[in-house]
Amino acid sequence: MNKFLRVTFILLILAMLGAAMIQIFQPQLLGNESIYGLAPYWQREIGFWNLAILPLVIAANMKYDWFYLRMTLLALILGGLGFGTNHLLGYLEKANQANLLGWIANYLLVFCWIIGWGLEYRKRQKSDETTVQIGSFL
Numbered sequence: 001m002n003k004f005l006r007v008t009f010i011l012l013i014l015a016m017l018g019a020a021m022i023q024i025f026q027p028q029l030l031g032n033e034s035i036y037g038l039a040p041y042w043q044r045e046i047g048f049w050n051l052a053i054l055p056l057v058i059a060a061n062m063k064y065d066w067f068y069l070r071m072t073l074l075a076l077i078l079g080g081l082g083f084g085t086n087h088l089l090g091y092l093e094k095a096n097q098a099n100l101l102g103w104i105a106n107y108l109l110v111f112c113w114i115i116g117w118g119l120e121y122r123k124r125q126k127s128d129e130t131t132v133q134i135g136s137f138l
Contacts, residue, residue, distance in 0.1 A: 001060075001061070001064050001120065002116060002119045002120050004115065004119055005117075005120060008109065008112045009060065012109065013057055013058060016050040016051075016053065016054055017051075017054065019046075020047040020050035020051045020054075021047070022047070023043045023044060024044050024047035024051075027043030027044055027047075030098065060072040066120075070117070073113050073116070077110050077113050080106045080107070080113070081106075083106045084102070084107045084110065085103075086102075087099045087100075088103040090102075
C-alpha cells in the first residue's frame with residue numbers, strides 16, 4: 001500500500017477511535033452541538049459502529065491485498081459520501097459548526113481515498129509492466 005493511503009488510514013483509525021470513545025462515554029459532547037440534538041443511545045450506536053469498522057481498516061493497513069484494499073476503499077468512499085452529505089444537509093438546515101466540520105472532514109477523506117486509490121492503481125500498473133518486461137527478457 002502506498003504511503004499516502006497508509007497515512008489516511010492511520011488518521012481514520014485515530015479519528016474513529018476518538019469519536020467512538022466520545023460517542024460511547026460522553027455522547028452529550030457531540031449530541032448537544034449537532035442539529036440532531038442529544039440522543040445518547042443513537043450516539044452510542046454510532047460509536048459502536050465505528051469500533052466495528054476499525055478491525056477492517058486496521059487489517060487493510062497491516063496486510064496488503066489489492067482486492068480487499070479496493071473493497072475497503074469503496075466502502076469508505078460510499079460511507080464518507082453518505083455521512084458527509086448527511087452533515088451537509090444538517091448544516092444547510094441549521095447552520096452549525098458541528099455539521100460543517102463533519103461535512104468537510106468526510107468529503108476531504110473521500111477525496112484523499114480517491115487520490116490514494118489512483119496512486120495505488122498506477123503503482124500496480126508500473127509493477128505489472130516491469131514484471132512483463134522481465135518475464136519476456138528471461
